[in-house]
Amino acid sequence: MFWQSGDRVYLIHTRQWAVFARYLDQETAMIILDDHEEEIPVHLDDLDHKAPPPVIVQRTVPEPTPQTKPGSSENRGSVLPRGSGVLLAITADPELMDARKVYMFLLNDGAYPLTFESTYRSALQPEVLTSGDLHQGEWIELVALSMDQLHHQPEIRINSSWRRTDGILERPPFALRPRPRSIFSKMAPNPYFTFPAVLFPLAETAGKKEHIPVHTRRSPGGPSDRAYISSTPTPHMRATFEIELDLHAERLFSEPGKVSPADIFKRQMQVFEGFLKKALQVGVPHVFIIHGLGKGKLKKAIAERCGHYPEVNQVRNDYHPKYGFGASEITFY
Numbered sequence: 001m002f003w004q005s006g007d008r009v010y011l012i013h014t015r016q017w018a019v020f021a022r023y024l025d026q027e028t029a030m031i032i033l034d035d036h037e038e039e040i041p042v043h044l045d046d047l048d049h050k051a052p053p054p055v056i057v058q059r060t061v062p063e064p065t066p067q068t069k070p071g072s073s074e075n076r077g078s079v080l081p082r083g084s085g086v087l088l089a090i091t092a093d094p095e096l097m098d099a100r101k102v103y104m105f106l107l108n109d110g111a112y113p114l115t116f117e118s119t120y121r122s123a124l125q126p127e128v129l130t131s132g133d134l135h136q137g138e139w140i141e142l143v144a145l146s147m148d149q150l151h152h153q154p155e156i157r158i159n160s161s162w163r164r165t166d167g168i169l170e171r172p173p174f175a176l177r178p179r180p181r182s183i184f185s186k187m188a189p190n191p192y193f194t195f196p197a198v199l200f201p202l203a204e205t206a207g208k209k210e211h212i213p214v215h216t217r218r219s220p221g222g223p224s225d226r227a228y229i230s231s232t233p234t235p236h237m238r239a240t241f242e243i244e245l246d247l248h249a250e251r252l253f254s255e256p257g258k259v260s261p262a263d264i265f266k267r268q269m270q271v272f273e274g275f276l277k278k279a280l281q282v283g284v285p286h287v288f289i290i291h292g293l294g295k296g297k298l299k300k301a302i303a304e305r306c307g308h309y310p311e312v313n314q315v316r317n318d319y320h321p322k323y324g325f326g327a328s329e330i331t332f333y
Helices: 147-151 180-186 235-240 261-282 297-306
Strands: 008-011 016-023 028-033 039-043 076-078 085-091 101-109 114-122 125-134 138-146 155-164 167-170 174-176 198-201 244-246 286-290 312-316 327-332
Touching (some): 039 147, 085 155, 101 114, 101 125, 101 147, 114 138, 125 138, 138 147, 147 180, 244 261, 261 286, 261 297, 297 312, 297 327
Parallel strands (some): 244 286
Antiparallel strands (some): 008 016, 016 028, 101 138, 114 125, 114 155, 155 167, 155 174, 286 327, 312 327
16 A cells, blocks of 8 residues: 555554655655654554454453552562472563553463562663562563654563572573564463563573683684684773774865775775674674665665674664664674
8 A cells, every 4th residue: 555644544453543754765654643743663564544443352361450550669579389490570561551562471380489680771761670589470571662762673681580498599691682573573461461462482491501602803804804802801891892883985185085995985884894893802792884874885785894893793774763774783603
């Protein structure tokens, strides 16, 4: 369906009405939610011209009712135990809570009391630390975040342990960076709560031990051209390092109009490579490279060059509220 500016549209996953603003590309558009002024990006598959009829879900098990719900004044509740272990649950059901909030909470469905510590990080919010104990069948709200924060690719990490009669049993660490589209597409009824949620089970066994390699630099012309970085960063280095690099020509040259495109591209790649090595030495978890839109030559070259660094985990060019599609985020192991 073709939308025009000013059309009323319905967001399928969040069950909200909005006004269509403009197309970003063939798959993404900008809309304005009712009672809001800011434009936000959505996938075109998430839009419809009318609200769907209510869906009646047939349940095969009795539905336990939590004492409280996420987003209420009491951020802890309980459900009937099911025996699935420890779960991270995420919900944003507009029928029970503020539709513009996303809630993450931890559920202990295991056989022992649980001691946990969770850390939440976001570009729009300082680090949030939550810790405590959960008895069997209890859950606790870890964080409530806005849709803007969810679009900034927040990260939540959880360390936990069982408190058994024979001592403390450490559990493997858990980390998650939820993406808006995957959250809303997977949200569904579940045997724990009266509202839809997406559930992420926390692993029971560590499996392979986490290995943190100490890399040494290889000389050019060796058996492999993959670069390795070694360093011992200080806390001050991490605290003062700027994770954003702008590669626009006017940032690199005083008179960019007098420099050839080939020389500009060469300089951009030189600056990028030096910045990437410095980021790896400092030990930051991710960086943003602002390359602009254009024809995509610089963006492609950056992604290809990252393939030479084993420390690079992922290069993403998702829409970002601050950069649009004009920047790539590079995350490290």
